[in-house]
Amino acid sequence: MNNAKRKKILMRLKQNTLKPVTELNYSSHFELLIATVLSAQTTDISVNKITEKLYPVANTASAILELDTDGLQQYIKTIGLWKTKARNIINLCRILVKCYDGSIPNNREALEALPGVGRKTANVVLNIAFHLPTIAVDRHVFRVCNRTNFSIGRNVQEVEQNLLKFVPKKFQIHCHHWFIFHGRYTCLARKPKCFICNIKDLCEFEGKIDISIPHERLDSGSN
Structure with missing residues (x-):
């Protein structure tokens, strides 16, 4: 694909x-970090159901430490990998309290040193919390x-590095969200909705699904 099409x-x-x-859902940098850690291999909807109670x-590192691992597990046990996530979050909170006075560091090296925080999670926090032009690559x-x-x-790192080369700086702050929403609601994994895709003519996917929708169905669906 050429850059003009991109x-x-x-x-x-x-x-x-x-x-x-x-x-x-979040209202602080700390809440964003914890929600993102919880969201690994889990839907945002599931995480929001947890955090609205947690x-x-x-909603601070010290407060979560007071819950301890067993207490935290009671809030997050409805999602996958909840035992591992609880341990990571408790250890993460200990480091935040000890080294950063409970605040969230704003650099990649420090973020990725936290338990449960990989490159994607670090990119999300740097992008959303600190408005840096990082590109998080999820599924x-x-x-x-x-x-x-x-x-x-x-792999995700190759895709990220290519995106950083291909995507103009002015688009980098938002582009991962655009791709996420497109993949979540239009370019679905099993049955992509090519018939409603607004980049269909630019997409180079050879297996495009072309479904014609009768006008009467479109009309009835708009009521």
């Missing part, structure tokens, strides 16, 4: 959501970029 794709995805925001009780971004030929990579 720019057109970005412009169209931008039209869908001019100023995208994460679908995780955060009124404990949706990985799928959309490879499927459309926008950014080919064998």
Whole structure:
């Protein structure tokens, strides 16, 4: 795919959501970090159901430490990997309290040194909390970029590095959200909704699904 086509794709995805925001609920940098750690291999909806009960009780590193591992597990046991996530979050909170006075560090090296925080989570926090032009590559971004030929990579890091080369600076702050939403609601894993895709003519996916929808169905669906 050439850069002219990539720019057109970005412009169209931008039209869908001019100023995208994460679908995780949070009201502080700490809440964003914890929600992102919890969201690994779990939907944002599931995480929001947990944090709406957890955060009124404990939404700082010191408050979560008071819960201890067993107490935290009671709040998060409805999601996958909850035991591991609870241990990581407790250890993460200990480091935040000891080394950062409970605050969230604003650099990649410090973030990735925290238990349970990988490159994707660090990118999310740096991008959303600190407004840095990082590009987080999750399963949706990985799928959309490879499927459309926008950014080919064998793993998430390759896709991220290619995106940083291909995406103009002015688009980098929001582009991972545009790809996430496109993958979450249009370019689905099993049955992509090519018939409603606004980048269909630019996409280089050879297996596009072309479904014609009768006008009467469109009319009836708009009521």
